[in-house]
Each structure stands twice: as structure tokens, then as C-alpha cells.
Amino acid sequence: MTNLVEVKDLEVHFPIKRGVLFDRVVGHVKAVDGVDLTIVKGKTYGLVGESGCGKSTLGRALLQLTPPTGGEVVFDGVPLTSLPPKQLRAMRRRMQMIFQDPMSSLDPRMNVESILTEGLRAHGVGGNRTERRAVIAKTLDAVGLPRWALSRYPHEFSGGQRQRIGIARALVLGPELIVADEPVSALDVSIQAQVVNLLDELQDQLGLTYLVIAHDLAVVRHISDTVGVMYLGALVEEAAADDIYATPLHPYTRALMSAVPVPDPDVEDRRERILLAGDLPSPANPPSGCRFHTRCPWAQPTRCRDERPALRVIGTATHRVACHWAEDIEAGRLRPHSVEASLVTPPEMAGAKEAQGALESALENPGGPVI
Amino acid sequence: MPLLDVRDLSVTFARRGQRTVRAVDGVSFGVHAGEVVGLVGESGCGKSVTSLAIMGLLPKQRGVTIDGVADFDGTDLLKTDARAMRDIRGRDVAMIFQDPLSSLNPVVPIGVQVTEVLTRHRGMRGEAATKEATALLDRVGIPDPARRLKEYPHQLSGGMRQRALIAMAVACKPRLLIADEPTTALDVTIQAQILELLKELVRDSGTALIMITHDLGVVAGMCDTVNVLYAGRVIENARRKPLFYEPxxxxxxxxxxxxxxxxxxxxxxxxxxxxxxxxxxxxxxxxxxxxxxxxxxxxxxxxxxxxxxxxxxxxxxxxxxxxxxxxx
Known part of the structure; x- marks a missing residue:
């Protein structure tokens, strides 16, 4: 059990800027705000959370595609955060990414062969033309694409096949870590299973390590060994996959699990839903104390509002929860109460929506002006 | 006698120089008052085209042919002319779309968009319309509805936008509601809120609901009968439990x-x-x-x-x- 990736207190804060002539920084969107996690070599870490919780930013910051504003990422003993650009580029060969939408992440004007060769060329590996061809042919076989695919363009493939091309592009350099950001959410149900199975097989054959980022808890359960749940830029719970699904301890995880529809009428009729009130608060102005206290049905006076809970071990050694009252809730000593849905964007914080936009444009265009 | 009886609905799209596409091919199903009927299938199976045809939202010219019958309480919706259809749409039959941001007008405040329905179909004006709109937003669970009426769609979160859209759809207490992937663009916890709201509406007002979705989990929790579509045809239809336990x-x-x-x-x-x-x-x-x-x-x-x-x-x-x- 060696750790391939160690993330320590990672922070990614995007500045919110205002002004015409001088850019004043008026606040920060705390997309990722103090995350610690480790990914064991050859295993899958599943990261779940709803939109805007910072899971994608965390994945990108881990690969240094979005520079973190604080904290440390250690990959195989090498601290990436302080690595000079040239060496970082060399390291990138060992960590690749699979994107959500295969259509927009593949260049429509490159055929599959050039898509797969580009990475090899950029890193100056794969040898001469014939050797490169051999590497590419092997990769195509691994992802289950036919040889004739090489001369075709992305639009000639179906969604599932396009995602296979995306996977092949990540595999061709022989990486150790693959960050998969919503690898199946753009695909049809009957195709999702094909891609999930493919990712599983590749891990068995090549000993890959995955960080799978997804909002679909059922998909994550199927491929992950460890699952981390994020809420507003921080991990609220982390445990072995079976553990977290059998005994979710954090109120947010409980609500999330109870909200996922299961394709089984009897289960659906019996289950008790925990309905959360309101929406996700703005990451530019997160609630004080526990980030979840504004929507938590178990929130207790003063402590939840005043003190930010740290991740602590409860139950089994690998189960970490960031909740002051987790034991009391589990034992049934605390009962849920109703929560008034609160306004998420009051007028004095009208910047919140723009902050969301700023977050997105900052992701696309890190150096450019924001807002 | 079902409230809506769709028989042999077919929709073909023909374009010069291209192959004619038969998107919906002889679909039949019925919806009773207070019943939730699911149309399930993957992309391209014709589930959305079916709903658009019933709502009269497909262009009548340009190579689109619609055949069959959609008998809504004695009126064939497919043969109704555009003018009469405008009276039915929004009053008797309403629709909720998948993406709330693209089905709301971005430059018009929410309040105006909600009262528009009330003015058009229920003849309400001014104070009375605003009051009713506030009550509607409150009913679908939007906090502080009076203030929200003055806001624009971009100022609302995705879940709130979908709620506003539902408020518009139920403004005239329609007898039939068509929900086309109403929760696909939303997060699971918000999805649970919206599905609960739709269930309440069906239970309290006896509205018939056609639920179009690709999510079998949503179907298992919501629908009374289910139609599974593939390549434009219903390939299986059954009550909820037989479909899941004995497909x-x-x-x-x-x-x-x-x-x-x-x-x-x-x-x-x-x-x-x-x-x-x-x-x-x-x-x-x-x-x-x-x-x-x-x-x-x-x-x-x-x-x-x-x-x-x-x-x-x-x-x-x-x-x-x-x-x-x-x-x-």
C-alpha cells in the first residue's frame, strides 16, 4: 500500500475583480478550501458532490492545470506545487485526464491517429513512426476500438466510442494516474455500463490509479475503493466505498444517498427521503462554522454555526467525518428538525452569481480579466 | 375513458436531399386523470418528439408530417388549428421543459412571465395577478416570492428556475401536465425536491402527468404505468412493478x-x-x-x-x- 498522490491542505481561491481602470479584488471564490486526501497506488478514489462543490477544480488543481493558491500536492514523492515548469511537464506524462464531454474535448479537425500521436510527439516518446504506430495499435486494442478508426474523425463515432478515444488518448503515454472528470455522465444509460466496465478492466490490466470525479453516486460506488464527499470546497466525509454507502455518517452524505433514485419500485416506496431545504450557498460567501449548517436538518445551536468541524476518524479507521454530532446522530440521540429554505443570493451579495461566472471564466482563461 | 388517448402517433421529418426520418412510429398510450405515465428511453428514441407533437409545438410545414390521433377529452389535439391550440396550451395542457434557463426569457422578470399566463388564460390584471403569482411561487416552494417576482432568471439558481417554470405550468390548474426530463439538469438533492413537488401536485389536484425521462430510478419512484420507447416505437408497456420485476x-x-x-x-x-x-x-x-x-x-x-x-x-x-x- 503505497500512496501515489498526497494532497495536503489544498486551496484554490479565484479572485473576484471589480472596476474598469484598476482591477480591485473584492473577494474570493473559495472553490477548494483546505482539502487533504491520499490516493493509494492501483486503487480508485471517487470524488462526489453536487455542481459547484469544487470537485472538478480539485481534480484540475491536482494535475496543476489550475494553479493552487495554497497547500501541497505530492505525486509519487515529488512535490508538484513547487516543481519548475519543465520538470512538471515531464511529470505530466505520468498523469493524464479524461474529460466529461468527448465531443468538445476532441479536436474535430484531427483524425484519431493525430489525436493519439500528439501526446507522444509532445513528450518526445514512442520512437519513430513505426514504433509509434505499434504503441497506438496496442492502445486501440486496449480500449476496444477497431484499427480502421485511425483514419476517421471524431464526428464519425457514437458517444460511447468517442469516450473510448478520449480514454485512448489518456492511455497512450502509459500514465500511472488518470483523473477522470465525469467520464460517463454525457453518455446514454446502456453505454455508461460499457465505459465503466472498460475503466475497470484497464485498471486490472495496467495497474492504473484513478481519481474519478462524478455526481452520480451509483457510478462512483461501482468503480471506487474509497469515496470522498465534497460540499462547498471541502471534504465532509471519506470512507471505504462499501462503508460510506452502508453507514453514511455526515448529514449531507445521508441526504445525498437518500436522494438518489433507485430503479426498484419496492425500494422507492419504502425509503425515507431526507429532503434538503434550499440551494447550495455561494462559495464566495460560505456560511460560517460548518458549511452545511444552513441546510442541515440536525444542526444544533451555536456550535455548528461557530466552529468549523475538522475531519476526524469515527468507527472504522478509514472512515473520516467532518461533523460535530456524527456519533449522536448515528446513535439516534439527535432527531432531525425542519429547516426553512433560506435565500441564497440576497441583494447585497449580488456578486454571488457573477462569482459563479467568474469561476467558470477563470477556469477557461486563467490569466484573463474576470467579470 | 382516459383523459388523453394517443393512438398511432407518427412523426416524420423529410428534407430534400436527405433520408426521411421517422422519429415516432405508431406510438399509442393513454393517460387517466391523476395518473403518472412514464415515457422512457435513450436519446433519439422519440420521447421528446412525442410530447412536442401532442403539445402542437412541431412546425406544421417544412416536411414535418404528423399522423394519428391525440384525443384529449374529446378534442383531437393533432387536428386543432394553431389559434385554438393557443387557448388549450397553458390552460388545459401545460409543459415543463428540461433546461429552465433556455425556456425562460432572460430579459423579462420572472413576475411578468408568470403573470403573462394568468392574464392570457384567466383574464387577471394588475394587483390581482401579482397576488396570484406570489401565491403560485410560494406554492412551489420559492422563498420570499414577492421579491423573486421582480428578479430575472439569471438571478435564480437552477432549482429555483425549475420551480418558477413549474409555477407557470400549474398557474391555470391544467388537467394534463407534460414534464420533459424535468430534473436532468439538476443536482440529486434538488431533483428530490422537484420530484416531491410534482408528486404533491398530482396528489392534490388530480392532474394527469406524462413524465418523460431516461432515468429508471425516477420512473420507479414516480410512475404508475411505463412505456419504454426504442427507435420511435413503444417496445414495452406495463404497470410499474411488472415492468421492473418481470420485464x-x-x-x-x-x-x-x-x-x-x-x-x-x-x-x-x-x-x-x-x-x-x-x-x-x-x-x-x-x-x-x-x-x-x-x-x-x-x-x-x-x-x-x-x-x-x-x-x-x-x-x-x-x-x-x-x-x-x-x-x-
């Missing part, structure tokens, strides 16, 4: 086996359906699902499989169905 069509069986489930552990391999939705056989040449089917026999090719109706109205189009009692 007969191999496509339905395959879908149920391939969906990752929250209550199944790591290491349970998924059983995907081979190929993709592109590998279809044209219906006149046999079963469209045959190229991807594990139970294919020679009889599948040649002519389209007839609809077999079994016990309790459980219907399926298959010559070699999944045996009864087989675990899905």
Missing part, C-alpha cells in the same frame, strides 16, 4: 441490468447492452433492437414484431421475450 422485452431487461445501482457493491460487474443506439434496423425490416439483442432469433428479421398483450395489459413487441420469472 419481457430484452431491451428493458438489458437496461435494468446495465444501470449502476446505489445498493449494489463494488466489484459487481455491469452488463452493458452491446453496440450503440446508432445500430438500428429500420422497423419495416424487423425488430430495430435485433442488432444489439442477445436473444435474437431468425424470426426477428423480416417483419416488425407484433405487439403481444399479456396478463394485466402488459404489452411487448418481441418474438423471443425474456422468460417470465427471470431475474432482471
Amino acid at each position: 419481457r422485452h430484452p431491451y428493458t431487461t438489458g437496461l435494468l441490468r446495465s444501470v449502476p445501482r446505489l445498493d449494489a457493491g463494488r466489484g459487481t460487474p455491469l452488463n452493458p447492452i452491446r453496440g450503440s443506439v446508432r445500430d438500428v434496423l429500420p422497423w419495416p425490416d424487423g425488430c430495430a433492437f435485433a442488432p444489439r439483442c442477445d436473444r435474437r432469433v431468425d424470426a426477428c428479421v423480416g417483419e416488425p414484431p407484433a405487439l403481444v398483450v399479456g396478463y394485466d395489459g402488459h404489452g411487448y413487441r418481441c418474438v423471443n421475450p425474456t422468460p417470465q420469472g427471470a431475474q432482471p
